Amino acid sequence: MKREAQNLLQKVDEKSEKCTVGCPILDRNLNGGIPTKSITEVVGESGSGKTQICLQLVLSAQLPPSHGGLNGSSLYIYTEYPFPIRRLKQLSLSLLSSHPNHLLSSSDPLSRIILRGISSAENFVELLPDIELCLRYWKSRLLPIRVIVVDSIAALFRSEFGNCCFDLKRRSSLFFKISGGLKLLAERFGLVVVVTNQVVDFIEGNESVRIGNFSELCSSGRRVCPALGISWANCVNSRIFLSKDQTGIKITRFSSLLFAPHLPLSSSQFVITEKGLFGVENV
Numbered sequence: 001m002k003r004e005a006q007n008l009l010q011k012v013d014e015k016s017e018k019c020t021v022g023c024p025i026l027d028r029n030l031n032g033g034i035p036t037k038s039i040t041e042v043v044g045e046s047g048s049g050k051t052q053i054c055l056q057l058v059l060s061a062q063l064p065p066s067h068g069g070l071n072g073s074s075l076y077i078y079t080e081y082p083f084p085i086r087r088l089k090q091l092s093l094s095l096l097s098s099h100p101n102h103l104l105s106s107s108d109p110l111s112r113i114i115l116r117g118i119s120s121a122e123n124f125v126e127l128l129p130d131i132e133l134c135l136r137y138w139k140s141r142l143l144p145i146r147v148i149v150v151d152s153i154a155a156l157f158r159s160e161f162g163n164c165c166f167d168l169k170r171r172s173s174l175f176f177k178i179s180g181g182l183k184l185l186a187e188r189f190g191l192v193v194v195v196t197n198q199v200v201d202f203i204e205g206n207e208s209v210r211i212g213n214f215s216e217l218c219s220s221g222r223r224v225c226p227a228l229g230i231s232w233a234n235c236v237n238s239r240i241f242l243s244k245d246q247t248g249i250k251i252t253r254f255s256s257l258l259f260a261p262h263l264p265l266s267s268s269q270f271v272i273t274e275k276g277l278f279g280v281e282n283v
C-alpha cells in the first residue's frame, strides 16, 4: 500500500514541470529541479549560498525546457539591501558563455528579471494584487514570468514582532496571507516559487521545531533550526537546507533536501565559484 502511494507520488512528480537550478547534481537531488505550482524554501545561515542559488535559478529559468529551464522571466523580491546586482551580472555572463545558443539572442538576461525591494510583511501582502497584475500583463520579449523569488522571508519578521500573544497571532496571520497568496499564484500561473529563510540556534528541549527527516541540523559547528518556527514550516511544500563549515580558508558546503511531498531526503556537497554554485560528485 505504502509502495503504491509512493509510486503514485512519483508519477505525479514526473509529470510536474521543474526548473533547473543550473547544476545537474543539485537538480538530481530534486528529481530534475525545483517544481512549479508549489513553494520551495531554501534555508541556511548567512553566507551559506541562499542568494547564490536564487540568482542562478532566475537566470537558468530563461533557458528552454530542453535545457531544464522554463523559457521564463522572473520576479525577484528582495528584503535585504543592497541587492547583489554585480553578482547577478557576473552570473549572467557565466550563463551566456555556457549557453551561447540557448538564450534569446542579442538580449540581456538581466532584462528578464524584475527586481523589487520590500520592507515589511504588510508591504508584501499589499503587493500581492500588483504581482498578480504583473504576472498577467508583463511580458519581456515574449517570456512570461515563471519564477518568483522572495529573498528573504525571515528578514520581514526579524525585529518588529515580539513574543506576546497578539504579535504571535499577527505574525501567523501574515505567514498564511503571504504563503496562501503565493500558492494561489503558483497554481494559477504555473510558477516556481522560492523563498529563503534564515536559521537560529537550536534551543535544547525545543524538539517541536524539528520538521523533516534529519534528526538535527548543523552549520559552522552549531546546532541550528530554521527561523520562523512551526507555523511557517507548514506554509512551505519543500525545504532545502544549505550548510557550511570552514577550516582555515577551506569552506565545505552541503545542500540537503529536508522534506518534499514527493522525494526522499538527499544531500550533496557543493562549491561556489565565480561562475556560480555547483554540486561536487563523490567526495
Ligand SMILES: Nc1ncnc2c1ncn2[C@@H]1O[C@H](COP(=O)(O)OP(=O)(O)OP(=O)(O)O)[C@@H](O)[C@H]1O
Pocket: 044, 045, 046, 047, 048, 049, 050, 051, 052, 053, 087, 198, 272, 273, 274, 275
Ligand atoms: N564571485 C564569487 N566567487 C566565489 N564565491 C562567491 C562569489 N560570490 C559569492 N561567493 C560566496 O557566496 C557566499 C555568499 O552567499 P550568499 O550571498 O548566497 O549567502 P546567503 O546565504 O544568501 O547569506 P545571507 O543570509 O547573509 O544573505 C559568500 O560568502 C562567498 O563565499
